[in-house]
Amino acid sequence: MKNRKIQHCVEVFGGIAWLLLYKDTLHLTDIQKAAGTLIKYGWSFSGQGTSYAFEVLNSAQTLISKISELRERFRNLAISNESFEKCIKRWDQENTFLYLDPPYFGAENVYPGINFGVEWHVLLSELLKNSKATWMLSYGDHSVIRELYKDFHITEATVKYSGLANSKKHPNTPELVITSPLHTQKKLNRSAKTT
Known part of the structure; x- marks a missing residue:
């Protein structure tokens, strides 16, 4: 059997x-x-x-x-397999929520075949600064990222990665959750209630 x-x-x-x-x-x-x-x-x-x-x-x-x-x-979810530039430009609407999880600053070598230098982090922050959408971004805690997103709501979080969860050698890892301005979030809530 x-x-x-x-x-x-x-x-x-x-x-x-x-x-x-x-x-x-x-x-x-x-x-x-x-x-x-x-x-x-x-x-x-x-x-x-x-x-x-x-x-x-x-x-x-x-x-x-x-x-x-x-x-x-995920019935009403759209997942895009394209550059963040194209994705943000395509979905940049007031009734859209974007979640972004870019390569963490200073840890880009963890992602084989991806060349995501500082210029890409700067471009991402500029696109989000001008976005109409409500968005959430997760990043490893780094001073460069804090500076790029200093005008946004930043929440500190600690994460223990699942592969290391039982290990006492590996402490919690500091991460940041960055969100779009509150007024954008209120617009999304209003449009969600009317539809």
Whole structure:
């Protein structure tokens, strides 16, 4: 009985597990990329994509349930796979909420293949300063970021990354949650109530 369940699990994940190792993502469909990302962040240790663990007995049903739950939760959500410049310009409307999570300043080397220098951080802050949308931005706590967004609401938060949660060697990591001006948020609340 146990072998049958393991085989079923292998069949379910075998068809998409190769996506995790596939380097040439230009030839993948958006659905294939999404499936690979779901597996990477849902089942790999700390979302790193280097080692994986999941319950054999319930993995297939769990994945199906999660996809169904996400589909309902994000029914009216638009996810853009484009530069932040294009995304902000396209969605820059008063009734829009944008969440941005750029590469953290000073930690850009953590993101392979991404060249996100100081000029990109400055450009992002300039676009958001002039945006009509309500937005929220998460960043690692850094003096350069605090200076770029000093005119906005900044909330300090501490995070213990899941892969390090049980380790006493790794303290909480300071992060910032930066939000658009309050008057923009009030406009969004008014439009949400009338629709």
